[in-house]
Amino acid sequence: MSIVRKLASKKQRALEILNRLQRLYPEAPCTLNYATPVQLLVATILSAQCTDERVNQVTPELFRRFPDAVAIANADLAELEAIIRPTGFYRNKAKNIQAACRILVQEYGGNVPARMEKLLTLPGVARKTANVVLAHAYDIHVGVTVDTHVKRLSYRLGLTKHTDPLHIERDLMRLLPQEDWENWSIRLIYHGRAICKARNPLCDACVLADLCPSANLMNPPQQELSSVLPAQTPAT
Numbered sequence: 001m002s003i004v005r006k007l008a009s010k011k012q013r014a015l016e017i018l019n020r021l022q023r024l025y026p027e028a029p030c031t032l033n034y035a036t037p038v039q040l041l042v043a044t045i046l047s048a049q050c051t052d053e054r055v056n057q058v059t060p061e062l063f064r065r066f067p068d069a070v071a072i073a074n075a076d077l078a079e080l081e082a083i084i085r086p087t088g089f090y091r092n093k094a095k096n097i098q099a100a101c102r103i104l105v106q107e108y109g110g111n112v113p114a115r116m117e118k119l120l121t122l123p124g125v126a127r128k129t130a131n132v133v134l135a136h137a138y139d140i141h142v143g144v145t146v147d148t149h150v151k152r153l154s155y156r157l158g159l160t161k162h163t164d165p166l167h168i169e170r171d172l173m174r175l176l177p178q179e180d181w182e183n184w185s186i187r188l189i190y191h192g193r194a195i196c197k198a199r200n201p202l203c204d205a206c207v208l209a210d211l212c213p214s215a216n217l218m219n220p221p222q223q224e225l226s227s228v229l230p231a232q233t234p235a236t
């Protein structure tokens with residue numbers, strides 16, 4: 001098959017996968033709790049190497065004490081660390097959150113800029129966080145959010161051969177219409193949590209089984225998957 005035809009059939013398969021997942025998860029809101037773009041930015045930074053559930057356990061107290069960028073910028077670092085400690089890597093996260101909020105206050109009037117290149121200059125913010133914030137706070141879609149679930153499922157579904165987020169994101173951006181980039185990510189995250197689990201995917205219960213080259217493979221190519229399957233990293 002020519003490269004062009006291969007890409008076209010992969011695109012069709014990706015769209016069919018998305019259709020099915022949209023039927024399965026018609027409502028798929030962001031699972032982090034937040035009230036403002038600043039709070040979403042902070043919650044997303046906290047979600048690195050941590051479950052959204054755990055982040056949602058600490059953010060009510062965090063946002064009660066420090067509701068906006070100004071409050072976080074001026075917070076006592078030790079208090080910030082104590083509140084976010086359950087999310088892990090709390091010293092680094094507290095430092096990044098405070099440094100990011102200081103930049104928001106100094107350069108953006110306490111608001112989160114709605115531009116990828118500006119977000120990427122904030123401490124603790126890489127493309128994954130920036131994509132989440134742009135999509136959910138501003139409905140701006142400039143990339144595909146690639147978290148641990150999107151990595152694993154996109155690989156298993158044969159839509160990428162890559163294991164690093166940047167290349168996976170590029171592959172997915174080629175396959176999917178821009179308006180569906182966040183639809184794709186959020187639904188893969190839901191499906192990864194419910195069915196296509198890291199260690200024991202429930203292929204018999206999966207609506208994508210007939211489209212998935214990894215369906216019922218008891219022994220997926222572990223060598224290649226080793227960097228996709230999170231060994232110690234809790235699913236987010």
Ligand code: SF4
Pocket residue numbers: 153156157195196197201202203206207208209212213214215216
């Ligand atoms: S068929 Fe299995 S490996 Fe493929 S997406 Fe579904 S659960 Fe995951």
